[in-house]
Amino acid sequence: MKKVLLPRTLCELWRHWQDEPGAAIYAGGTDLLVQMRNAAVHPPALICLERIAELRGIETEGDGIRIGACATHAQLLESALVQQRLPILAQALAVLGSPPIRNMGTIGGNICTASPAGDTLPPLYALDAEVELCRRDGVKHMALQDFIVSPGQTRIDKGEVLTAIWVPKAEGYNLQHYEKAGQRQALAVSIASLAALLRLSAAGLVEKVRLAWGSVGPTIVTCPAAEEALVGKRLTLETLQQAAALVRQSVTPISDVRADAAYRRALAGNLLLRLLAVPR
C-alpha cells in the first residue's frame, strides 16, 4: 500500500511535499495509475492535486481566460465560458477519451503528460496558451510551446506544480475546427489531429490562421510555412493542397502499433483539406 496525500490548499501541498519529496504529483491519475499498474514507475508516495481549491475554476482574467490546472475535461466541456470563447478546445475535449476519463482527467494532467497525442494540446498551441507554474516561493509563466520539450518531458522544475493555463483573447477567429483521426470513434488515442483557427474576411479571404497538429512529431507540430501559404487566399482545394504538401514535408511522425509514419504523414495534410467541408 502506498501513501496517498490529498492536500486541500497549496500550503498543505508544500508541507506534504516536504515530508514526501519523492512523491509523484498527479491529479486525475488517468496516466500515472496506468503506468504504475504496468510497473513503469514506482513512486514511494502519491500527492493528488485535485482537491486544491486554488487549482480549480474557469474564469475570465484580463483579456483572456484562466483555467485551473485541475479543471477536469468534463468540467471544461460543460463550461459556458469554454463553449463560447474557446469552441475549438470544446471540440477537442468532446473526443478526448471516454466519459469516465473526461470525468477523472484534468487539463493540467494532459499538459504535464506532454504526449504528442494529448487532445487538448493542439488547440492550446493554436491559441498561444501560457502555463502558470508555482513553487513555494513564487510564480512564473511560460508559453505552452516552450514548456513542452519532448514526449513526457516538460520544463517543470523540481518543486514546481502547474497551477493554471492562461488562454489569451482569441483573434476573432470565425472558423474553428478540431479533428482527430483515431482507431475508433471514442476512447481512441490520436493517430493524427489538427486544430485550425482561421479568421476569414467577408470576402472569404484568410486574414489570420493558426494550425497545430498532434501525433505527427515528438511534440505538437506547427507549420508557419503552411499558415503563410493560406494567408490572403481563398479556401479552395488547390490552396489547401499546397499548404497540405508543406505540412507533409515538415512533420516527423513515427510508426507504432496504431499506425505507420506514412499514414500519419498523409493524414497531416489531408486533415487540412477538411476545412473545405467545415460549415461556416
Place this chain on the structure above:
Amino acid sequence: MKKGLLGVGYAVPRQDAWTKVTGEEKFAADYYPENLLWAGAKRAGVSHGRILRVDVAAAQALPGVVAVLTRKDVPGTNRQGIVHKDQPVLAGEKVRHRGEPVALVLAETREVLAQALARIRVEIEPLPAVFDPEEALQPGAPQLHERGNLLLRAKIEQGQADEAFKECDVVVAETFEVPFQEHGFLETQNGLAWQEPDGSIVMIVSTQAPFRDRFEIAHALGLEMGAIRVISPYLGGGFGGKDGATVQCLLALAAMHAGGRPVKMWWDREESFIAGYKRHAARLYYRAGAKADGTLHALHCRLYYDSGAYAHLGGEIMELGMEHAGGPYRLPHTCIEGWCVYTNNPIGGAMRGFGVCQVSFAFERIMDLLASKLGLDPLDFRRRNALQRGDKNCAGVTLVHSTGLVPCLEAIKRHALWTDREKWKQGAGPFKKRGVGLAAVFNAMGYGRGLPDSAIAKLELTPEGKFRIYNSVPDMGQGNATAFLQMAGEILGQDASRLELVPPDTARSLPSGSSSASRTTYTFGNALIRACQEMKEKLCHRAALVLMTDEVRGFALVPGKVRHLPSGRNLDLEFLAGLFPETDRSSVSQFVMPVAQDVPDTGKEFFIGFPHVFFSYAAHLVYVEVDELTGTIEVRDYLAVTEGGRVINPQGFEQQVQGAVAQGIGYALMEQVLLHQGEILNPNLTNYILPTSRDIPGIESMAVETVEPTGPFGMKGIGEVGANAPLPAIAAALEDALGLRLTRSPFTPDRVLGKMSQGAR
C-alpha cells in the same frame, strides 16, 4: 423474490439481470474464501525453444511462497486438449509459444506471487521458429511437434470440380486473409479450487464445459474423473474462449499442493491475451465459377488455418469452416481443401462462428465478384442459388430440416434500407463516399457426427412445492438459463417465483455437452422439455390418486397447484410434494441431437464433427460511409434478418443478434492480434481495439420464424450465425463505396487510405 410470467414466445426479462446489476450474482472471479492462496504461471517469453533449466530457488526462498512447481511435479500425462491432447500443463522440454507455462507458483498474496514469478529464471535455448502456416508446411521448416507441423489435412468433394470449371461461363479467383481475433470477454479466465480431505478436487471456474473439464483435468493430472467436481457460475462472457481448459489443469495442480487451502488463479488482461486462445488466423484461396444464367456451378478452395502452437479444436474448427466454405448455396461441384497447421504463434481455438467467420468473408465476396461479372443484382443472385429444403449443401449433405435463407433475403428485399439504398448513397457529404453491402451466411448447430450432442436435464419438485431445474450447460451471457426457465414455466404452468435454476455443477447436475456450437438451448432445452412433461404427467397422476378421480384427464398445473378442471378442486404442490418420497419427486430426461443420415463419401479425415445437418441462416445489410481524407469507415445503419426456427424469447434473440453483429463489426473494422515473431504487440485493451458503442450503429434485428420440428418449441440456435456476416457485408459496402476491393481484414483506416491512394494511381 422473482415474480412474473414465464412462458415461451415473448420477451421475458433475463432472470439473472437483476442479480447481475446489483452485484448479488457471483461470477467465478467473485469468490474470495478465507485462507486463500494465489496461483500464477511463469510463462516462457520465447516462441520456440528447448528448456535447459528452470531455476526456482530464488522464488522458493521468498517468504509467503507456498510452492513452486515445475514439469516434474505434474502427475499424469501432463497433456491437455479436447480432441488432440498435445498441450503440456507445464512444459518440461520444449516451449512452442511465448505464453507457454513453465512453472506454477502458489503464494499467500498476489504481490508475493508477482515477486516470485519475477524471480524464476528460465533458461531456454531458442530454436528456429515459424509463424506462417504455409511456410510451416515447406520442407525444412522448423518442426514444432514430433509428428510435424500438420495438425490436419482434409478434403471435402462433391461432383467433379475440375471438369465443372470448364463448363462455367464466368470464373473468379481471389485470396483472402484474416487475423487472429481475441474474445475480449469482460471476465478474464479464472477459477478457485481446493482439495477435500478425501483427496478430491472442487473447482469453481469460469467455463463453458464443466463436464468435459473433468476429463481434461483427470487425463492431464492422472486423477479419477469422479474425484473432480466442477461448478460453473454465470460467466462474464465466453464466446468460445472458455470452451476448453484455460486455468483448469494448472489450478487443480495448484490445489493438490495447497494442503486443502483454496487457491485462486485469475489471469490479468495481458495474460489472458498471451495465454488464452483466439479465433484462427487464416489464408483462403478461392476460385469459383457460374453459368451465364446465374447458376453457381463450381468451387475450388484451399484453406490454411493457423492453429498456433497447439491443437485445441483446430481440426474441428477447420472442419466446420470447410463444411461452410461454399456458403449457403447450391453448388454441385466442389473441391474444398484444408490444412490446419501448427506455428509458433499463440494458440488458435474456438470462437463464436468456429471457423465459419473466416470462410464467410471469402465466399460472400466471391458471390459479389460473380454477380458483378454476370451483371446480376447481388441479392437476386444469392436468392437464385440459396439453399432450400431438399437441396444438397456444398459438402453433399441433404438439407431435411428447416432451411430459411430465402425468406431472409426476401425480407431484406422488401425493407426500406434496401429499396432506398441508392437515394441514401447520393446524400454523402464532402469527402465522404457511401456504400451498401449485403451478406448471406449460415452456421451449423451441434457437434456433428461422431460425437453425440447430448444433454441430460433433471427436474425436482421441492418439499416447498417449487420446481428446481438442474442446469448442466453454463450461461455465458447468451441467456439460455432464462430460456430454460421459460420452457419449464410454459409446460409446468408456473411463474418465476416457483421455479429455481441450479447452476451447472458436476456433483448436482447431470452430464451434458458444453455451452457452445449454437447447441446449448436446443439440446438441453429438448431434454428439459421431456423432463418437464414427465413431471407434469406424474403430478397429474398422483393428484388423480389423491382426489380419487377415475381418470387422469382434466388435470392441469397452475401456479402452485394441480387443478382438477371439471370439478375445480385444487391440490397444493407443496401438499403433493409431502406425500411422496424424494426419489419420486424428480424426473430426468436425456436428449441427443439427430445427425445427418446421408453421410457423403468425402471428408474421411474427420473422425468426429463431420457432417452437420442443422443450420441457422441470416442475411445482413449494412450502410457504410467512408471518409476519403482519413480512410475511416463508419457503419451508419444495419439490418440483420435471422432464421433460427421459432423464437423462445424475442429480447434474448435480439440481444444475441446485436452482440454477434457488434463483434463482427469489430472483426471487420478494427480487431486484430498484432504479432511479431509470435509476440503479441497489443496484449491489452489499449491497443487491441474493440468497438465502442459509438462504433456500432442501431442494429435492426428481424426474425424469420420457421419451425424446426425437432427443436424445443421449434427453435434452433442462433448464437453464432450473426457473427459471420458483418465482415463480408462491410467489405461489399466498401467496394460499393470506393470501387476498391480489400481482401485482408480488418479494414483499418490506414489500409483503406493506402488502398485508395494505390487505386488513384
